[in-house]
Amino acid sequence: MSFVSTYKPVSFKDTNMFKPLKVGNTEVLHRVFMPPLTRMRAQHPGNVPTSEWAAKYYDQRSKRPGSMLITEGTFISPQAGGYDHAPGIWSDAQVAEWKKIFAKIHENKSFVWVQMWNLGRQAGVREMARDGLRYDSASDGVYMDEESEKLSLEVKNPQHGLTEDEIKQYIKEYIHAAKNSIEAGADGVEIHGAHGYLLNQFLDPLSNKRTDKYGGSIENRARFTLEVVDALIDAIGAEKVAIRLSPYHTYGTMSGSKDPCTIATMAYVIGELEKRRRAGKPLAYIHMTEPLINDNSTGPVTEVVPKKHEEGTNEFIFSIWKGPVLRTGELGENPTLAAKLLENDRTMVGYGRYYISTPDIVDRLEKGLPFNNYRYKLFYGQTAEGYIDYPTYDEAIKLGYK
Ligand code: FMN
Known part of the structure; x- marks a missing residue:
């Protein structure tokens, strides 16, 4: 294994990266965060985290006090799952x-947020059928692709379009999982x-063909998402609730920027959150x-080759939303872009693949030290290898990393 050598590391010491920021009820001590990263190491049956490994994995990545970690996507209920x-x-x-995992993170004086996950039509349909669970989405029979249609x-x-009662049931499950x-x-x-x-399947007219109050207009397509937001605000308090959106992504056969109106949908949701x-x-x-451009970076099974950022920008959020904004996507390879994003004083920057490979990434960003290369073939799998065996910088030097 070796250090990344394809670009020159820079130190962020003198940027906003190392200024504290209030996020919800927490105060982070720097503005780097670990975004959600599915690692497929939980136990089956039961979808129970393998805490001996997971506690170590999250411990290694939260050693720097005041760090903010978001967990891997975590199912709110069996019906919301499928992996x-x-x-x-x-x-x-x-x-x-x-509890054991979060205790480690808190021992390190760092913070953790749980990503609430509901797969819809991206679920493994075979697994759902095996477990007697529905294959849900916004609408009946609007498949992602021919392959998923054939298999289903x-x-x-x-593929089953949710009834209003089933939407209500999911909202209860979000509340239960948040509590x-x-x-x-x-x-x-x-x-x-x-x-x-x-939730993205409901937001996007490509997958949402409903004619009831959850489909058609932007307001209707955004209804389910905002109902979840409001239910969680009531259940645990607004400061403990956050949301992730991806206006430009086509992963899971979404419109992304192919539909010029996608931004309008996202702007509406963000405006409602600002209200x-x-x-x-x-x-x-x-x-x-x-x-x-590289949609693979939402969860690649092949190596991610960084490409130039496509036309389009998330800057529009700042004219609507006046709270903290987290931004993730190929910033590891683009230090200049990361520095530019950090100029905005409400911004935090996420590093996905390099947080996997580089447990002490925050120290390295501060000192301008290179990241470890990642092994993408081990991103998913039931092994300790590729999960808890990545060295810190000092350990890497001892191991002879070049
Ligand atoms: N994004 C999510 O919102 N939830 C996930 O569970 C999730 N799992 C991922 C698993 C892997 C192995 C990778 C590489 C990405 C995953 N992503 C997920 C996307 C990352 O949060 C992030 O947006 C992406 O890796 C781009 O950042 P990067 O270029 O710094 O790697």
């Missing part, structure tokens, strides 16, 4: 394991509204996925 080795936070057994019909679990997260010690929750998962902020219910932050 055997991703964790959930609906059961007592899961909460017990998360083969296993006799056709469990707080009980387990989390500092807050991030609603996953991005990357083509269920709540002004009414004394401020969400902790909004997390924006940056516009990338």
